[in-house]
Amino acid sequence: MHRSATRVLLGFAPGCCRWALAGKRYLLTDDVVKLQEFQQAKVAISSRLHGKKEIYFKNMEEKMKKKGLILKEELKTLLHLCETQDDMELARSAIYRYHAENRNVCFGEFKFGPLFIRLCYELNLEQSAVELIKDQHLLGFFSDCTSFNILMNMLFIKGNYESALEVLIEMKNQGVKFNKDTYILAFAICYKLNSASSFHTCMTLLDEALIKGEVLKRRAYAFAIALALRQNQVAKARSVYSHILNPNSKACNNLNILIHAHSDMLQGALQILEASTENTHFSYVKKQEFSEEVLTTVKEKLVGKPDLQTRFIKIWDKLQASGQVIPQNIDAMLCVIPQSRKPHILSFNKRQTSRRTLQPLISSLIAE
Numbered sequence: 329m330h331r332s333a334t335r336v337l338l339g340f341a342p343g344c345c346r347w348a349l350a351g352k353r354y355l356l357t358d359d360v361v362k363l364q365e366f367q368q369a370k371v372a373i374s375s376r377l378h379g380k381k382e383i384y385f386k387n388m389e390e391k392m393k394k395k396g397l398i399l400k401e402e403l404k405t406l407l408h409l410c411e412t413q414d415d416m417e418l419a420r421s422a423i424y425r426y427h428a429e430n431r432n433v434c435f436g437e438f439k440f441g442p443l444f445i446r447l448c449y450e451l452n453l454e455q456s457a458v459e460l461i462k463d464q465h466l467l468g469f470f471s472d473c474t475s476f477n478i479l480m481n482m483l484f485i486k487g488n489y490e491s492a493l494e495v496l497i498e499m500k501n502q503g504v505k506f507n508k509d510t511y512i513l514a515f516a517i518c519y520k521l522n523s524a525s526s527f528h529t530c531m532t533l534l535d536e537a538l539i540k541g542e543v544l545k546r547r548a549y550a551f552a553i554a555l556a557l558r559q560n561q562v563a564k565a566r567s568v569y570s571h572i573l574n575p576n577s578k579a580c581n582n583l584n585i586l587i588h589a590h591s592d593m594l595q596g597a598l599q600i601l602e603a604s605t606e607n608t609h610f611s612y613v614k615k616q617e618f619s620e621e622v623l624t625t626v627k628e629k630l631v632g633k634p635d636l637q638t639r640f641i642k643i644w645d646k647l648q649a650s651g652q653v654i655p656q657n658i659d660a661m662l663c664v665i666p667q668s669r670k671p672h673i674l675s676f677n678k679r680q681t682s683r684r685t686l687q688p689l690i691s692s693l694i695a696e
Contacts, residue, residue: 355513355663356481360474366408366446373408381409385418398426400438407443416453419444420460427469441475445482454482458491462498473499473507480513484520492517493526508545511537515551516662519558527559534568546572550579550662553587562590579661582622586658589622589629594636597626598643605646618647621657 358364377384388406391398403426410419423444441461448457457479461470470476476499483492496514499506506514511533518530530552537544549572556565565587572580581604588597601623604616623644630637647653 370408439472441470445475445478449482477509489520511544511548515548519551519555522558553583582619589626601643615652617654
């Protein structure tokens, strides 16, 4: 899908939802992406080397030519010093060498995958990240779900949904366990692609998750419901909605109205809307907000039903008077920027010696 396609109103078959693709396309919180923390670490390492980046890179190149052992902290430092695409060429070579040397050795819980993906995120080199994460010679290097999640998020932001789906499939093929964020990303990607194939992929992953007893986030279900409605699979949308333990959110409330409207449960839709207009004069009661786009869909479904139309107009007037009608559409509700779950914490208590050689981790490269 071309990036510009997301800026226009998509055409849907008669009777389906017509949703403009607005909204900022962010799915992961800052405490997962950790780009700011990564950039702070880059500044700290650059300052510690006092402008000796070129010397460090030259010594690393020499070490690789001599087939010297690349230490974990040396590779970490190298990745934090990369600033250009040319720098990344050396980083790629170092990654291949390091992985070849250590693929069968466990060195604690540190994962290089997220570090490399964050570097690609910063330098806008998502295609390089896709290339490496799919390279079978690096199988196991990206063994964590965070690497795949951040890359899919980066591709999602840029509207590269097909590439994001390829990364998702690669993640599944490599046997990397999905977490709750993965399911949000997966269903969001399928929702944006909005095809029969992506709908099948979404529902297959959802069914697998439910069989495994996975507890998915409300947002993941919301993307799956929205996709089902777009594909005119209303019964499936109702089924997915029934799995949400706490559907009390703006997106879920609006999707519920759409499910009722497309199921010809118009009386139920009006009852929900009518109930939301009660007690709105109390400041401590949170008002439910409804998209003008969603209300317009209900209005269209009421054509030819004069009694219900009259009742709906009164409800709409009440909702508007109480400020409950909003211009935000379903896409914008789903793709809203999430809040971080915890503050950024940067630790400077790092080891200074290698577990393998007991030598200083940086001085060995900058001594010359």
